[in-house]
Amino acid sequence: MFEFEVKTQCPHTGARTGVLHTPHGDINTPVFMPVGTQATVKGVLPRDLKEAGSQIILSNTYHLYLRPGHELVREAGGLHKFMNWDRPILTDSGGFQVFSLEAMRKVDDDGVTFRSHLDGAKHRFTPESTMAVEEALGADIAMCFDECTMAGADYKTSARAMERTHRWAQRCIDAHKREDQALFGIVQGNMYADLRVESAKAICSMDFPGIAIGGLSVGEEKPIMYEMLDALYPHLDPNRPHYLMGVGSPDCLVEGVGRGVDMFDCVLPTRLGRNGAAMTSQGRLTIRNAVYAHDFSPLDPQCDCYVCRNFTRAYLRHLIKAEEMLAAQLLSLHNIYFLHRLMDRIRDEIEAGTYKDFMKAFRASQAYSF
């Protein structure tokens, strides 16, 4: 039911195209996954997501577990039916969210006790309990429960969290039952290359159909992230998809693909959209700026999305200034479309054997400044 085929391997970089088969359809990789934290990609109707070319979306186990509750989602027939999304879905394990609740959690070898950000109520996640939650949600791809350390954590703390992540990975495998759901392992190790390599070896030694790289979206500088990806690259099984978690700026997508990454997710396009910023071929455009007040050109002259075909910068600026929700809707839609077209372009360049040149040209372009 899950199979990953590499189609084209770039001869000069780690980039490759492939197809990931899932119960809800095939995914052409490299792929960007929009984030629908609470069972909705904020501000975007599912039919508009499809039109923009979203192949798969991510949803957050921590949030859905707390509200509306995974049992309700199960009762609805699973997350696909609940949110009306019939293409593939990936759920994280809640690990990242729980470990972000700095003051409100307590970790031990068995699991994590934490307080809900909604009402302060006490909850507990273990590898086994999160597997049960993810199975109830019923995504095509579930993620292991891992311990994610923050940027700047010392070597010893990072090593301990990594080792725990490996033990939990095995417990997740043992607990996971659904055959129509793929379970991906997560490589940790913070910003320590030797830990990353050790973690890649450990996770690749286990029976996971996909390998994720966690903990690289939590504040590290981009050069350190690229360094970690370089260190990891030789140790990631090339026959399995590689998923870089929580990363989605245009520069990181291009650099990540060049280092063998097949899957990305990030809240960036929708968060930027709600904050009045657009991703464009000329880089980030902050539409609130007064310079756009009388600018009747589209957000991005090189874009052919619904927004760029029909609305001007002056209008979008007006919506932002007037605090109209349509601003967030249109900017989010454009930003998602922009990233999907970038991934289309990336796949085309890889297939054409020109990815190395494309990377070079992209690095020199304004779109790279993110």
Next chain:
Amino acid sequence: MFEFEVKTQCPHTGARTGVLHTPHGDINTPVFMPVGTQATVKGVLPRDLKEAGSQIILSNTYHLYLRPGHELVREAGGLHKFMNWDRPILTDSGGFQVFSLEAMRKVDDDGVTFRSHLDGAKHRFTPESTMAVEEALGADIAMCFDECTMAGADYKTSARAMERTHRWAQRCIDAHKREDQALFGIVQGNMYADLRVESAKAICSMDFPGIAIGGLSVGEEKPIMYEMLDALYPHLDPNRPHYLMGVGSPDCLVEGVGRGVDMFDCVLPTRLGRNGAAMTSQGRLTIRNAVYAHDFSPLDPQCDCYVCRNFTRAYLRHLIKAEEMLAAQLLSLHNIYFLHRLMDRIRDEIEAGTYKDFMKAFRASQAYSF
């Protein structure tokens, strides 16, 4: 360029169907107009409005004059281009908004001085200045600048405002220049039937292609509104369209049509949508209520809109509880669709000669309780 044809007159009630020809297309009446106060129907993409069947939308002169400014809209090529709406638009005159700023305005025979609700800056509207603003916005239909009294204003105050409204109506006619824009007069007179009749006679004696009834959406009880419409009916020129301003609940639409009203506008469908309420064939549905937590049926089983075809009450309730903007988007879209389908039904019943029976049945239905 503007022509109103009555197609079918109900033999038993004041209801009639017709077609209003405008530069941006024909409008089948009776019609409900969604409100796009700040050049956007809140939360709804223009293409989705079209799909829902919106024939014409209303936008507010007061708001657009203050932000982004009518000169910017003119520079954009007019409101249609600015907001990407190529069907007809109607703009009010700002009178209603200005007279709602109780503490912040001062009226004299020449016009009104008021303070902006945005920054407190002083502005002045006169019949001549609002005509200039509405011409810059460039809607298909512009409304006269009138003095609107609040519900409960005494007879003398209401009579004085009505007389001023008539003088201003003539000044609007004299000032209005655009031939591709129809100017509608507004009948005032508050809840005093004799004033309403006097006002109808005065406004109908002037050269307006359409007659609006103002000041009946500002707090009167519905029976008083119906009483006023009954009193007005014999005095409204049947050859011109009749527009009841600011009214849009299902019961008022059905009752208004029965009293000869051809056009309605209201923020109700979008405001209810943002507040988590749906208009349904069973009446108002407050989706936040716990009773819908496990309800996997559509908002309205009798509705075939995108929302009812694809999402459940349980999901919509989750979105509301999670404060997701998609809730407002979906509920607004459904509510607008609901009102358009109600108007379709109303037109069908009139053409079939069965409107009187329909009114009777509708009054007895749950949909009437609004």
